[in-house]
Amino acid sequence: MVKYNHKNVESKWQKIWEDKGVFHASDDTSKEKFYALIEFPYPSGQGLHVGHPRPYTALDTVARKRRLQGYNVLYPIGWDAFGLPTENYAIKNHIHPEIVTKQNIERFKKQIQSLGISFDWSREINTTDPDYYKWTQWIFLQLFKKGLAYKKEMNVNWCTSCKCVLANEEVVNGVCERCSSEVIHKVKSQWMLKITAYADRLINDLDLVDYPPRVKAQQKNWIGRSTGAEVDFKATTGDTLTVYTTRCDTLFGATYMVISPEHPLIEKWADKLENLDEIKKYQLEASKKSDFERTEVAKDKTGIRLKGVEAVNPVNNTQIPIFVSDYVLVSYGTGAIMAVPAHDTRDWEFAKKFDLPIIEVVKGGKDVQKEAFTDCATGILTNSGFLNGLSVEEAKKKMTAWLEEKKIGRAKVNYKLRDWVFSRQRYWGEPIPIVHCEKCGFVPIDESELPLKLPMVDSYEPTDTGESPLAKMTDWINTKCPCCGGKAVRETDTMPQWAGSSWYFLRYMDPHNNDALASKQALEYWSPVDWYNGGMEHTTLHLLYSRFWHKFLYDIGVVPTPEPYAKRTSHGMILGENGEKMSKSRGNVVNPDDIVNEYGADTMRLYEMFIGDFEKAAPWSPSSIRGCRRFIERFYNLQNILVDGDTIRPELESAFNKAIKKVGDDIENIKFNTAIAALMSLINEVTSFGSISKKELAVFTILLNPFAPHVTEEIWEICSLGEGMVAEQSWPEYDESKCVEQTIEIAVQVNGKIKAKLNISPDLEQNEVLKLAKDDENVKKAIEGMNIIKEIYVKGRIVNIVVKP
């Protein structure tokens, strides 16, 4: 028994692959292409943990299999290297972020290469490389030119620890997505990207792509499209107060109105409001609440009634009071609502608290004095003049038409999605290529001046004032206006980390191009990404942002497809041994280096694919990994029972054909765990058979190669299984007719209970099978003296005899 030495074998083959460029994508566009993509890593100081290789290995398996099937495969990697952790580390240790980034990348690269992933390293990219971010800036300029990037004074989320603004997508449960620190509101002038202009297409085009349902649902949810109507109410001051509602059918039941604390009419009405002081106080309190507090106290409704101004309900000319309350958000709809307490839970709570009238206008529910009746499907309109007797849906249509006819309302679609806050007050990011000129306003720098390089600074500490560290670089800031030649200053904020990752998959197609982000031919040939795997946590961040940028690039004719990724899958997390999320503080982190060192990369890869359902979280198990190592050794030792023969022998024919089918299908269906189980079953069968022919071993080796590339190359060589490397072979074909066993075992049931098992030929006719079944002693006993009601034979599966006394 030869002991398998993974260390020598693995480094040997890794070197050969790299030297020969075996996994470089070819520019031969006559071949069918396959573009597999994983989310490129952020090279943090901690290095890799065992969670990283799960998706890399999964798509590596797919990529290797597709290469064997003759595809021209692009499977690239790079570094998403701008960002706060690096910058913070740099500040703490007084090392420039550029150097930190370089060190981290080196470490990551070494770790990833030790796993034998078939990345095309000749296409490696780095978002902090000026040759790369030149094009990130170029895309920003195109957005600016089309009016989709604009600077605006607005109320933004401010992370008190990162000391910079956050996008809405980066605020999770009222705290910073990255560092979990408190998020407060600040009014600041920020660069914004008009992602809302693409809201509809970002929803509708989900029909064009193959994403898991949960991903599509989450994106739709986040964009939050709702269809309804705007209604104009007149105030007693003569002003118009417009509200947005999805239930214009309930207009007759509107008994009061609510405006948000930030609503501009409050300012306008200042001299008419008898209780202005009280309202000002309420506004102030509302503004001081952080997002976290605001969601925490969401239960209890507060508010102040405006004294001196009321509104008129246009359908019945009744005067109704107006309240100010923070349960109405200024950023959604018109920042004002009509309140229908009988048919809206929030309005109902508010009405109960302030003792306001509750008028039922949709009947069919419970007593509206006791709870709101919100069901749209079953109710019938009542107390509603010309709407009486209609269903909710009919009433909505009729009311919208009536509002439009009277010119006091209109159909309207609203979204929860807000524009993307795109500037960050930090150093380690792409400079925004815009200058501000007093005469000309915001002017883009000339494209020939790209990349606008990040200047070297001595201190890149963030400031509490909300100014970028670049603001101190007076030499760099002061410049000439590209438009009028006058004095101008550069934008000192930088782009968020999501900028570089919003288009990186395009750069891989043609990574060294200096004239375009990628050539037309490369884009035409490689687009779209065929299979993109990534984490669920990016569903409403990177995945949404990059779809938006890609659609924009499509609109301006840069890319050939409306969607960037044809198919998306999502891996589950690898948890610690105790079933908790791996983290330093929990002390349950496993470093892949240790596993590769002790068991080898093949074992590591095999285990991560065997651990369970790829899409679900799975706890790390140090003892299960030994089972995978055993399998590798059993495979390696097949050489001891090798016999000559260039065919698959008849006794093993069906086992091999079935395995070829199963392994191939399972890899495509992200069921790596059962593909490996099938290979384990096959090796069990071969071992108990006692010998393996060269042909059989060759087939087995190719099937295993995508999972365990090193040991399979080694066996291929040692046993002289064929010309060249395994990586240069063809994926085996199976013969459907040979997948069938010559005899199969079927179960015989009587009244659904198993009474016997029969070994029969699968071709046997129903009559004969039933006859055999009824000849069985146990079956005979069970049906003796009973009347046979029904006899069922499902071919190749089961017999069921239904009897009654």
Next chain:
RNA sequence: GCUGGUGUGGUGGAAUAGGCAGACACAAGGGACUUAAAAUCCCUCGGACUAAUAAUCCGUACCGGUUCAAGUCCGGUCACCAGCACCA
């Protein structure tokens, strides 16, 4: 609260399209080999009743339904996970 998902042995997990529940592993127990240990190989391994690996019964979160047949389909309940959360 809304949306999506999950629930199967001691453990990770299998089970086409409704057709033998527990594949493949791990752990555990027993045996072989060995001076011994490790490694390896062989056997057992959901539960109950059993001398029995004879027969029978129970068993896929819970309750009910459809069906010759339900882990799978339908209705309801519970628990857990993820995302969103006063979005009018």
